[in-house]
Amino acid sequence: MNTTAATQAGDLPASEDHNNCRALGQILDRVGDKWTIMVVGVLSRGPLRFNQMMREIGGVSHRMLTLTLRSLERDGLVSRTAYATIPPKVEYALTDAGRSLIEPLRVLSDWAIDYRPVIEKARADFDTRGV
Amino acid sequence: MNTTAATQAGDLPASEDHNNCRALGQILDRVGDKWTIMVVGVLSRGPLRFNQMMREIGGVSHRMLTLTLRSLERDGLVSRTAYATIPPKVEYALTDAGRSLIEPLRVLSDWAIDYRPVIEKARADFDTRGV
DNA sequence: CAGGATCCATCGTGATACTG
DNA sequence: CAGTATCACGATGGATCCTG
Numbered sequence: 303m304n305t306t307a308a309t310q311a312g313d314l315p316a317s318e319d320h321n322n323c324r325a326l327g328q329i330l331d332r333v334g335d336k337w338t339i340m341v342v343g344v345l346s347r348g349p350l351r352f353n354q355m356m357r358e359i360g361g362v363s364h365r366m367l368t369l370t371l372r373s374l375e376r377d378g379l380v381s382r383t384a385y386a387t388i389p390p391k392v393e394y395a396l397t398d399a400g401r402s403l404i405e406p407l408r409v410l411s412d413w414a415i416d417y418r419p420v421i422e423k424a425r426a427d428f429d430t431r432g433v
Numbered sequence: 434m435n436t437t438a439a440t441q442a443g444d445l446p447a448s449e450d451h452n453n454c455r456a457l458g459q460i461l462d463r464v465g466d467k468w469t470i471m472v473v474g475v476l477s478r479g480p481l482r483f484n485q486m487m488r489e490i491g492g493v494s495h496r497m498l499t500l501t502l503r504s505l506e507r508d509g510l511v512s513r514t515a516y517a518t519i520p521p522k523v524e525y526a527l528t529d530a531g532r533s534l535i536e537p538l539r540v541l542s543d544w545a546i547d548y549r550p551v552i553e554k555a556r557a558d559f560d561t562r563g564v
Numbered sequence: 565c566a567g568g569a570t571c572c573a574t575c576g577t578g579a580t581a582c583t584g
Numbered sequence: 585c586a587g588t589a590t591c592a593c594g595a596t597g598g599a600t601c602c603t604g
Contacts, residue, residue, distance in 0.1 A: 326474075326538070327467045329545035329552070334465030336458045343457075352586055363578050368587065378555025389585040390584080399551055406544040407457075413537040414460035420530055421460070424509025483566055494598050499567060520565040521604080 332377065337362055337370040339407065342396065345380065346404050349395035379403060463508065468493055468501040470538065473527065476511065477535050480526035510534060 332338065340359045344350060350358065356367055371394060374380035379400035385391040396404075463469065471490045475481060481489065487498050502525060505511035510531035516522040527535075 326542040326545045327470050329549060330465055330470060330541065331467055333541075333545075334461055336462055339458055339461060364587085365578065366576090369576095376556055376559040377552045378559070379552075384586085388584095390587090392586060399548060399555070402548065403544065406541045409540045410461065410464075410537045411457045413534065414457045414464075417530060417533065418456055418460060421508045421510070424530070425507055428507040428509070495567080496599085497597065500597090515566085518565095519604095521567090523566060 332373060333403065335370070337366055338374060341367075341370055341374060341380070341394075342400065342403055342407060345394060345396045345400070349393045352392055352394070355394065374400070463504060464534065466501070468497055469505060472498075472501055472505060472511070472525075473531065473534055473538060476525060476527045476531070480524045483523055483525070486525065505531070 337359070340362065341355065344355060344358045352367070352371075356362060356364065359367070362370075371380060371382070375382050377399075378397055381395050381397050381400075383393045383395070385393075468490070471493065472486065475486060475489045483498070483502075487493060487495065490498070493501075502511060502513070506513050508530075509528055512526050512528050512531075514524045514526070516524075
């Protein structure tokens with residue numbers, strides 16, 4: 303992922319479009335991640351505790367959920383609230399910034415739902431032709 | 434991925450959402466890829482040849498561009514037109530499906546541009562607190 | 565010029581075990 | 585229950601060389 307600072311610094315001042323593409327690329331590398339989407343998805347319905355989330359999402363490993371949540375927390379998209387009780391209880395919730403991501407994601411979601419059949423057909427066709 | 438309880442309460446509350454999340458996750462794994470975004474971005478301005486694209490995007494390796502384009506072609510989002518001339522000439526362009534992706538991507542792009550400062554600040558704060 | 569094939573370093577990922 | 589640390593493996597990306 304490290305595009306190396308060298309690339310960034312010495313790079314040509316292309317069009318503005320390019321900067322946008324870059325920005326989008328970087329942000330989307332975090333936000334467009336599979337588990338990130340899932341997490342935002344389930345949290346959009348309300349706060350959840352760690353293991354609840356793990357069960358809800360399904361298929362995510364303990365480790366990846368931890369990493370994803372930490373990353374989201376770092377980016378200020380998810381808040382983490384720990385209660386020093388026994389047993390410990392930690393609640394995760396979307397922040398305002400996190401909630402603002404729901405809409406764009408829903409747009410993309412709609413697209414995905416609309417075009418999934420199209421894509422799957424194209425894929426099948428392609429593979430058939432390929433054979 | 435309904436923000437609020439938009440879906441009927443008594444009706445498969447989680448499963449539907451989950452299928453959508455899954456669908457979105459899968460599609461986005463391809464479409465949300467860094468180079469995919471870049472390619473759609475540059476192609477949104479018009480057809481391009483292979484090496485042109487490589488120069489335009491910048492920082493993408495020969496290999497990754499090939500793989501990305503193949504994947505996009507397979508999914509029916511990009512068309513590939515080869516001219517049997519010498520030297521060979523191959524033009525890539527967005528298909529209708531590919532063009533339909535521009536809008537959703539732009540929405541996300543706008544979000545990324547809006548929130549990049551916020552995210553970067555949150556990140557800095559987080560790191561500072563962490564130290 | 566387009567792009568396939570190969571080699572190799574790296575990183576993400578899951579499984580497991582351990583602490584508060 | 586929540587979270588961290590370690591390890592081992594497979595996937596991924598980059599560089600390079602080669603062909604039509």
